[in-house]
Amino acid sequence: MAKQTAPVKKNETITLNFEDLTHEGNGVGKINGYPLFVPNALPGEEAMVKVIKVNKNFGFGKVLELIKVSPERIDPVCHMNCNGCGLQHMSYRLQLEMKQNQVKNAMKKIAHLEHVPVHPIIGMTDPLHYRNKVQIPVGEKNGELITGFYQKRSHRIIENTETCTTHNETINEVVKEVRSIAGKLGIKAYNEEKHSGVLRHIMVRTGDATNEIMVVLVTRTEKLPNKEVLIKELTGAFPNIKSIVQSINDKRTNVILGKRTKILWGEEYIYDKIGDLSFAISAKSFYQVNPEQTKVLYDKALEYAQIGGEDVVIDAYCGIGTISLFLAQQAKKVYGVEIVPEAINDAKKNAKLNGIINAEFYVGEAEKVMPWWKAQGLNPDVIVVDPPRKGCDEALLHAMSDMGPKRIVYVSCNPSTLARDLRILEDRGYEAKEVQPVDMFPQTGHVECVALMSRINR
Known part of the structure; x- marks a missing residue:
């Protein structure tokens, strides 16, 4: 029996009509019954698509140009390419x-x-600004500290996540301030290739009902340079900060928090309420975001x-x-x-x-x-x-x-x-x-x- 081959080839450009969505939100179009999964495409749309990968039973593509646009398509509030919010191009009703x-x-x-x-x-x-916790990697670019999210399937940091539209807006401001103060004080970002530097991640948690803020600084080293100045400037900028914690992670790992934590300033916990109940939340607590x-x-x-x-x-x-x-x-x-x-x-x-x-x-x-x-x-x-x-x-x-x-x-x-x-x-x-x-x-x-x-x- 002749071996069945896909009706499209890698790098081929085709016109595709989309009829469905995958559970990840990719558009699904078919060529002679062969499905192609394409990000940023919606049912009812037609597009010029470049085929980027071909498997036996399905393939992947990317939109080059939209020919017919769905009424459910909206302009994303955020145009960053971190892939954290892959559905921003579709109406909330369609989501x-x-x-x-x-x-x-x-x-x-x-x-x-x-x-x-x-x-x-x-x-x-209001399906925006709902997250009460973020963990942001820290890097360096041209000698300056940068913060952001990793680009999908890479460890390249996409900058300017202080504008992220899913974060509680206070969190965005705190991350920006920590980065600014740390940069001014000469605190070096962690370099995962060389396993050098100090500051790996900035984690911020907030109590929605109490407005209390916890800042967790994840470091490679136990020593945090100029920590007293950092604490003074940060708490001065945000009086609602109740806890500043250092998490020490000296391993070559993708795990964010280290096994050792110490309280640099304030309390071990911040507090929040759900209904009539109050909850104490530590740096490592699982608490819905x-x-x-x-x-x-x-x-x-x-x-x-x-x-x-x-x-x-x-x-x-x-x-x-x-x-x-x-x-x-x-x-x-x-x-x-x-x-x-x-x-x-x-x-x-x-x-x-x-x-x-x-x-x-x-x-x-x-x-x-x-x-x-x-x-x-x-x-x-x-x-x-x-x-x-x-x-x-x-x-x-x-x-x-x-x-x-x-x-x-x-x-x-x-x-x-x-x-x-x-x-x-x-x-x-x-x-x-x-x-x-x-x-x-x-x-x-x-x-x-x-x-x-x-x-x-x-």
């Missing part, structure tokens, strides 16, 4: 539609759960959990206790488990901060701790799980279903792994009831979801 379809497709094609309602995605009124939508997400998780005053709840991947403490307001008892000891310390601090005495927190792997709890006679009514993008380990899914809770509430930042895990839980005696997408990351292809599963009583 939400794309994410809604992404979740629906995952439920259909991966979970095979076409019957499960995927509710209309909850978007933002979109405060407005976090409240929406957690309210939905609480609604799905349907907790009564006599219910016992387990929160797997509890982090610093954000969801746990929401649950504890309604439950008889909440047990949180998390593998990161510092997070559990923060969770205990946050429970005390809010006067919550019916939440207990444990360090460990949830898939190992939960079978031990079961052996001790713990029978939860509800389990809430909020795993990282890779989803749940299958052993954890087995541990959850073996405990037999009435409901499982799954909070997910990746529809594909959510769908995979829901399928496993379906096969272990649970039924997926509904899924609610929430847009936590406007201008990007990411989408958060809350899913409800109920035990099938046989």
